[in-house]
Amino acid sequence: MCGIIGFMSKKGRLIKGDKIAKALDSLRDRGNGEGSGYVGYGIYPEYADKYAIHVFIDNTVDFPQIKSKVEEILQRYGIIVKDEEIPVDDSVIKKEHISWRFFYEMDEKYAEIEEDKIVEMVIEVNSKVDGAFIFSSGKNLGVFKAAAWPDEVAKYFKLETYEGYMWLSHARYPTNTKGWWGGAHPFNLLGWSVVHNGEITSYGTNKRYVESFGYECNLLTDTEVVAYLFDLLSRKHKLPIEYVIGALAPRFWKDIDNMDDEKRKICEAVRMTYAGAAMNGPFAIVIGTNQGLVFSNGEVDDKNDMLGFTDRIKLRPLVAAEKDDLLFISSEEAAIRLICPELDRVWMPDAGKMTIARFEE
Amino acid sequence: MIPSTVPPKYKITIDHDKCILCGRCAKECAWDAIRKSKDKIITYDNRCGSCFRCASMCPRDAITIIENPSQGRKHPVWTPEARQDVLNQANSGCILLSGMGNAKDYPIYYDNIVLDACQVTNPSIDPLREPMELRTYIGSKPEKLEFEYVEEEIDGKKVKKSKLKTKIAPNLKLDTPIMIGHMSYGAISLNSHKAMAKAVKRCGTFMGTGEGGLHRDLYEYSDNIITQVASGRFGVNSEYLSKGAAIEIKIGQGAKPGIGGHLPGEKVSAEVSMTRMIPEGSDAISPAPHHDIYSIEDLAQLVRSLKEATRWKLPVFVKISAVHNVAAIANGIATSDADAVVIDGFKGGTGAAPKVFRDNVGIPIEVAISAVDDRLREQGNRNKVSIIASGGIRNSADVFKSIALGADAVYIGTAAMIAMGCTVCGRCYGGKCCWGIATQRADLVERLEIEEAADRVSNLIGAWTHEIKELLGAAGINSIESLRGNRDRLRGIGLNEVELKALGLKQAGL
Numbered sequence: 001m002c003g004i005i006g007f008m009s010k011k012g013r014l015i016k017g018d019k020i021a022k023a024l025d026s027l028r029d030r031g032n033g034e035g036s037g038y039v040g041y042g043i044y045p046e047y048a049d050k051y052a053i054h055v056f057i058d059n060t061v062d063f064p065q066i067k068s069k070v071e072e073i074l075q076r077y078g079i080i081v082k083d084e085e086i087p088v089d090d091s092v093i094k095k096e097h098i099s100w101r102f103f104y105e106m107d108e109k110y111a112e113i114e115e116d117k118i119v120e121m122v123i124e125v126n127s128k129v130d131g132a133f134i135f136s137s138g139k140n141l142g143v144f145k146a147a148a149w150p151d152e153v154a155k156y157f158k159l160e161t162y163e164g165y166m167w168l169s170h171a172r173y174p175t176n177t178k179g180w181w182g183g184a185h186p187f188n189l190l191g192w193s194v195v196h197n198g199e200i201t202s203y204g205t206n207k208r209y210v211e212s213f214g215y216e217c218n219l220l221t222d223t224e225v226v227a228y229l230f231d232l233l234s235r236k237h238k239l240p241i242e243y244v245i246g247a248l249a250p251r252f253w254k255d256i257d258n259m260d261d262e263k264r265k266i267c268e269a270v271r272m273t274y275a276g277a278a279m280n281g282p283f284a285i286v287i288g289t290n291q292g293l294v295f296s297n298g299e300v301d302d303k304n305d306m307l308g309f310t311d312r313i314k315l316r317p318l319v320a321a322e323k324d325d326l327l328f329i330s331s332e333e334a335a336i337r338l339i340c341p342e343l344d345r346v347w348m349p350d351a352g353k354m355t356i357a358r359f360e361e
Numbered sequence: 362m363i364p365s366t367v368p369p370k371y372k373i374t375i376d377h378d379k380c381i382l383c384g385r386c387a388k389e390c391a392w393d394a395i396r397k398s399k400d401k402i403i404t405y406d407n408r409c410g411s412c413f414r415c416a417s418m419c420p421r422d423a424i425t426i427i428e429n430p431s432q433g434r435k436h437p438v439w440t441p442e443a444r445q446d447v448l449n450q451a452n453s454g455c456i457l458l459s460g461m462g463n464a465k466d467y468p469i470y471y472d473n474i475v476l477d478a479c480q481v482t483n484p485s486i487d488p489l490r491e492p493m494e495l496r497t498y499i500g501s502k503p504e505k506l507e508f509e510y511v512e513e514e515i516d517g518k519k520v521k522k523s524k525l526k527t528k529i530a531p532n533l534k535l536d537t538p539i540m541i542g543h544m545s546y547g548a549i550s551l552n553s554h555k556a557m558a559k560a561v562k563r564c565g566t567f568m569g570t571g572e573g574g575l576h577r578d579l580y581e582y583s584d585n586i587i588t589q590v591a592s593g594r595f596g597v598n599s600e601y602l603s604k605g606a607a608i609e610i611k612i613g614q615g616a617k618p619g620i621g622g623h624l625p626g627e628k629v630s631a632e633v634s635m636t637r638m639i640p641e642g643s644d645a646i647s648p649a650p651h652h653d654i655y656s657i658e659d660l661a662q663l664v665r666s667l668k669e670a671t672r673w674k675l676p677v678f679v680k681i682s683a684v685h686n687v688a689a690i691a692n693g694i695a696t697s698d699a700d701a702v703v704i705d706g707f708k709g710g711t712g713a714a715p716k717v718f719r720d721n722v723g724i725p726i727e728v729a730i731s732a733v734d735d736r737l738r739e740q741g742n743r744n745k746v747s748i749i750a751s752g753g754i755r756n757s758a759d760v761f762k763s764i765a766l767g768a769d770a771v772y773i774g775t776a777a778m779i780a781m782g783c784t785v786c787g788r789c790y791g792g793k794c795c796w797g798i799a800t801q802r803a804d805l806v807e808r809l810e811i812e813e814a815a816d817r818v819s820n821l822i823g824a825w826t827h828e829i830k831e832l833l834g835a836a837g838i839n840s841i842e843s844l845r846g847n848r849d850r851l852r853g854i855g856l857n858e859v860e861l862k863a864l865g866l867k868q869a870g871l
Binding site: 175198199201202203204205207208209211212213236237238239240243250252253254262265266268269270271272273274275276278279280281282 | 479506765
């Protein structure tokens with residue numbers, strides 16, 4: 001189960017959040033009301049160069065103390081330019097956590113390592129501050145999620161008040177942990193936002209792999225690790241995106257053996273070196289990045305400027321579509337047609353092959 | 362008079378109604394536990410090791426070997442074995458020898474670990490219909506890959522292409538994560554070596570030479586051989602080193618941590634002497650330490666020397682026995698340019714070991730794998746070395762559990778021997794193996810038919826490989842790398858909290 005719908009404008013047009021909410025609501029039967037969430041890219045133009053740090057803080061009498069502990073960690077390396085409660089309509093769902101956002105600027109002296117420091121702070125807050133966790137930490141983007149139905153979460157966070165050039169969303173049907181706010185998708189770290197339908201049977205391997213590089217998985221679900229894997233392979237190790245996907249959903253050895261010499265050597269090296277990052281089990285994953293959308297099951301399709309991925313034997317559905325400058329990706333075509341009835345092209349990414357959609361320059 | 366023996370452990374019974382006095386049993390028993398007189402088969406029960414050769418070969422099924430019910434007074438502490446050991450040492454004043462692996466009743470952690478399987482939310486995978494990949498590369502991998510970008514012209518268009526800058530160190534490519542560990546020519550027969558070499562070649566895997574050099578008849582299997590360099594340096598020269606696909610430095614062995622090896626002179630036949638480069642009939646002693654290794658720096662030097670001697674084309678492994686600080690040692694090995702660390706648990710077999718070592722020294726392989734994998738990851742060294750686990754791997758489930766605990770592959774030893782006919786009688790050190798395996802006596806060696814033994818070993822590895830694929834499919838995994846270190850797919854049963862923590866496992870139900 002689990003429903004995924006996302007779209008981006010390759011030209012960077014801003015689109016209101018109610019569109020994605022409407023589309024996701026049509027996939028509500030793929031969830032069970034225990035988790036829904038959205039991420040919008042380009043929603044904070046006023047603070048585009050600041051980190052937008054979204055934090056859930058327990059809605060208890062301890063709120064001020066917990067918040068100050070988070071501030072203490074943030075202020076260690078930079079300044080909070082502005083902070084406020086994320087506006088919500090708390091008549092819709094019970095406000096279990098107070099959603100707070102900090103627009104944050106890193107001290108110049110950390111310029112070379114500022115993203116590492118952000119990752120470090122996210123991990124520190126999430127693992128050490130009881131009652132708080134950071135669920136969004138990128139620039140000019142924000143995650144909005146809760147343990148509720150898609151329409152409830154959209155209303156609660158007043159999604160129609162935001163405009164973004166790329167939106168990803170997810171209706172959750174939790175199977176490996178109980179539903180809770182932190183467990184809802186998208187999972188975000190810096191510019192990486194992940195929505196996932198499936199269950200990663202290699203989670204134990206992947207978790208221990210990223211943890212050996214200093215990440216800590218503490219949000220109790222397998223999807224969290226995908227965001228860390230992307231951050232590690234793409235940002236820290238600077239692997240070309242096609243080889244990041246090649247590590248996460250590697251080509252079968254029989255295919256690698258038949259490649260030309262140069263490509264074979266690279267694919268062999270990727271699979272050998274990043275064996276701990278390879279993901280197994282059923283999955284359809286869509287990843288939002290600052291460069292565009294990545295979705296999986298896949299090989300390069302020369303007819304468009306996209307790459308993407310699902311698991312290697314495609315145990316979960318994924319459909320993609322285009323209309324003018326818009327690119328859609330979803331678990332079901334109906335969700336796409338609901339907000340864009342006429343489409344130029346609809347296709348299903350092949351098993352284990354990646355699709356990447358980049359913004360037009 | 363002081364008794365020199367307790368009643369025999371085994372009792373050989375001949376059914377004289379069935380026996381046709383063919384004398385086959387007497388010929389088959391290398392221990393002289395059965396003899397034929399003119400019209401009678403006479404048994405000497407105290408010589409019997411219960412290897413069952415006689416019973417297997419009897420054309421009339423007339424022989425029964427049972428544990429002797431008359432072994433004196435039953436006592437929970439002073440068992441017949443304990444008393445016999447005291448008597449033997451009181452007689453000889455010597456160290457007691459034994460063969461095979463640890464024979465004491467320690468817990469086998471493998472048997473307290475259960476595997477997880479998929480149901481509904483994560484579908485299981487059918488290996489008969491979907492690809493199931495067991496290919497494993499043993500050796501050092503870089504921590505990360507580096508690429509450079511070059512512009513190339515393709516069909517008149519300039520395209521930015523990523524090229525791999527990082528060079529991958531030599532690795533062994535295994536089609537199955539099961540290798541045969543090191544058992545030397547000398548300790549076991551040439552026919553055994555030949556059978557195993559044929560089997561590993563068929564299965565796309567490797568076998569170790571042990572510390573006895575490499576007989577020329579095995580040169581044709583070079584691509585599937587791992588040569589060994591032990592403290593005795595038997596048979597080691599540049600030709601030997603270059604006749605393998607990898608080199609292993611043996612520091613320790615699970616059956617006898619902290620001591621060296623000893624091949625009795627009786628086993629050093631002409632062929633063994635040539636292969637080992639020692640005089641015929643002389644004892645081959647491997648000292649406990651390598652006399653050029655007294656620190657991790659010395660080990661690093663030997664690793665690099667062996668690489669230099671083979672032009673950096675072969676991976677070098679280091680084998681140690683599982684001891685309590687195995688994690689720290691393995692981490693040191695990982696930083697010594699070695700490509701794999703072999704950890705041999707205290708249930709590992711042996712041709713000969715002091716009994717007191719075999720039964721009391723070392724730690725179980727399961728906890729050692731877990732500790733080593735954890736430490737290497739903590740130190741950021743896990744990619745630098747592969748982990749090969751050995752010592753008491755009995756079946757495919759043990760292989761699966763070892764890999765899920767953190768190993769890359771396993772060595773089997775005793776299991777391969779059993780496939781060839783070994784009955785685990787534990788008297789390998791006597792050199793009279795009635796099955797032609799752990800012996801150099803020509804008449805016994807020829808009892809092992811090479812092709813048949815090769816078939817049986819390759820059948821065993823093949824069968825386990827099938828089972829591992831099925832287990833992986835049940836766990837919803839279609840490539841072995843997603844099992845490696847995946848302790849989430851395991852649960853502990855009947856273990857206390859400390860044991861679960863040492864193994865890095867959750868209790869079943871959690």
